[in-house]
Amino acid sequence: MATLDSKIPSGPLADKWRKHKVDMKLVNPANKRKYEVIVVGAGLAGSSAASSLADLGYKVKCFVFHDSPRRAHSIAAQGGINAAKNYQNDGDSVHRLFYDTIKGGDYRAREANVHRLAEVSANIIDQCVAQGVPFAREYGGLLANRSFGGAQVSRTFYARGQTGQQLLLGAYSALSRTVGQGLVELHPNSEMLDLVVVNGHAKGIIVRNLKTGAITRHAADAVILATGGYGNVFNLSTYARQSNATAIWRAYKRGACMANPCYTQIHPTCIPVSGDYQSKLTLMSESLRNDGRIWAPKKKDDAKKDPNTIAEADRDYFLERLYPSFGNLAPRDIASRAAKRVCDEGRGAGASGLGVYLDFSDAIKRLGENGVRERYGNLFAIYHEITAESGYKTPMRIYPAVHYTMGGLWVDYNLMSNVPGLFVLGEANFSDHGANRLGASALMQGLADGYFVIPYTVGDYLAGQKAGSRPSIDSAEFKAAAENVTGMSQRFLGTKGKQPVSHFHKRLGKIMWDHCGMARTKEGLESALQKLPALREEFHATVNVLGSGDTLNQSLEQAGRVADFIELGELMCRDALTREESCGGHFREEHQYPDGECKRDDEQFGHVAAWEFQGKDKTPLRNVEPLNYEFVKMSVRNYK
């Protein structure tokens, strides 16, 4: 049974982080060079962590499977990043951002973590501006803001529709500087395939060079995973195609607990699926809901009609109708389910019936087409490229799609997992978003973790480790882990079955979307738990991975990732089945109010479920970390 000590500091909420920073142990500057830290991943979380730790004086090695750190999936974030600057004078504050995030997460996040996130949010904007991130500005030269879902203030900073790109390029520039200065050793094209645990502590990783196939061992005093989310379990999602769960899954199999894996976010505004060849779903940023109005035909008979011919009186602006105070800016889980319900009633638009309209005609009347283009031009261009339709002339057609995973490896307040020395940052951990993440909060969390949390907390751990006590890479643990990795590759290459890896990924995705997607039921999850082990066996018996292990081999890379996705999918279903309540992105049809809203059960499930690996073919153990709400009252979320 894993020990789950959240290590939340005592004292008033607003003083916890300040006090903790004073209480933590320090490593003296001359000793820092003696400690080596491995950072896996260089998205917002990883690159900010790697450069900050290097600037402090630690020896840092950074590994990414991408050919360059600049290509991490963070690059694709569109809409913006939240911060409690209150530049709009509209009543924002650290407390309000904290409260919105806790409530947005449907009271399933830790209060202390979320408060710290809100506290450091303002520093992030300062940091990014100092690095040259070209945020949008007003004519007076000061920073501009927009609104995002789940908030009634304007606190989102943005750089056109490419905020993630600009923030990542900022963090990448800091990483590049430290690489150039010789402070960080960068390993691109390098995929971590196992975690090495020595005497119960994380002390290294096993890596495959994707260009040459070489397997290498790397020892360190601490290992940081910042490897992103696992939404590609669903195959079709808004994630980049290469995003995967391998790093966290292999760490799970080495003893790190996986927390709340069933908490996935389905984003309401994505371009609908068009065919079975489809490889990804494209997001239409939430920022569009600032000016676009979402509607569906009132009458089923109108569903197939040209939307421009449907009279105003025959349109149902369902978010405005159901949630008058938040309207089109209702949080994502709520907006997605509302769209699903409308389509389930047969009022969905398009040939598939899976779509609702996002309409800019009022905004165009108000701002002019150019005004709309100025705000969202690149998003309209993306829509046009994919659908060959103009969002200026006809309402866009959108449908919910998998977008983010709130679950992830369990971490304490210091962002350390239950395996000492293993830290987890960014989307890969579970800590800040509860059961639903608010828009523009993932970028905030990634940079908070990397720039402002880990530089303090890693020192607290390292101060307790003797400098120079890293195990040798020739030790038995390293050897065993390396053999594990080589063995896996050999098995995939030796199977010589019939079907390409993609075949299994598609089938996995369908099972997950049907049974563990926007709406879940006991029967559905149970049937998924029958289908998934069968799929896993079939995959290992009949997958066809051609080529060899000692060159670039994209099928081999995919095989390992899909093998992990299938296992993780099973754990997600198990988690969803056990959580007999609805909260945030986890909606169990059995647990709802008559109006279709989530019915939580705080008595039974006001806790974090942290799953612990028990060995192949054994049922994992469900550990529980109670959520103690000391400062906010858990209540029914109301956006009406």
Place this chain on the structure above:
Amino acid sequence: MVAASTPPSLSVTLRVWRQAGPKTLGQFKDYAAKDLNPNMSFLEMLDVVNDGLTIKGEEPIAFAHDCREGICGTCSLTINGKPHGPGRAIATCQTYLRSFRDGDIIVVEPFRAAAFPLVKDLVVDRTSFDQIMQAGGFITARAGSAPEANGLPIAKGVADLAMDAAQCIGCGACVAACKNASAMLFVSAKVGHLGLLPQGQAERDRRVLAMVHTMDEAGFGSCTNQYECSAACPKTISHDFIARLNRDYLGATLRRAFQPEAATTDGGGA
């Protein structure tokens, strides 16, 4: 279907560059791609072709891709002689089959340049771009040292222009399009972005000198102002930034010649 009406399907012949590794010889090979939905993306077509190859027991075509929405800069195919294919202002992954006609023969090659050595089939190594960035593509600002963000107003026009340059996705199409395989558009975009901003002034000279020097070392060619680069750029980064880079470089070189301190001691880089 997403598109209002579904056009008829099409079949094409792909003439694809196959090369097992950096040290082996490569050659074109033809593949038939049949009954394709015109709403399919070019990369989705390659997925389908690759699955077919795998089932037949032939190693699939290696090609680089990730975000599939034109922002990560990973995809890098030269299609019918044009980096990123026939469309303007888009990356390979944003190319859809409706840009082609039934019966077309489509030639697919990697981005070719001396500074982008080939890894396998259609995949090249663009580490040289990272090296240029490591030499100077940054503003030194350690975490924790930043002043209040609104303490430094920046005129909207300046911020917008900096953003135009900052949009570069680092794909390398500019290099592949240039007959000299020059990286000037890439370098000028970063030098322009950071050099326009007040925060970027302290390291301005040092930055441009270091980046241009590293670019030359990495084996990129020189710019002869043909502007094929801007035409191929998926983010339509303007070649005006190259003119700006040349001015910056000249100024920094002169300052260094006459006032060695000024161009070398500012900034905190390597």
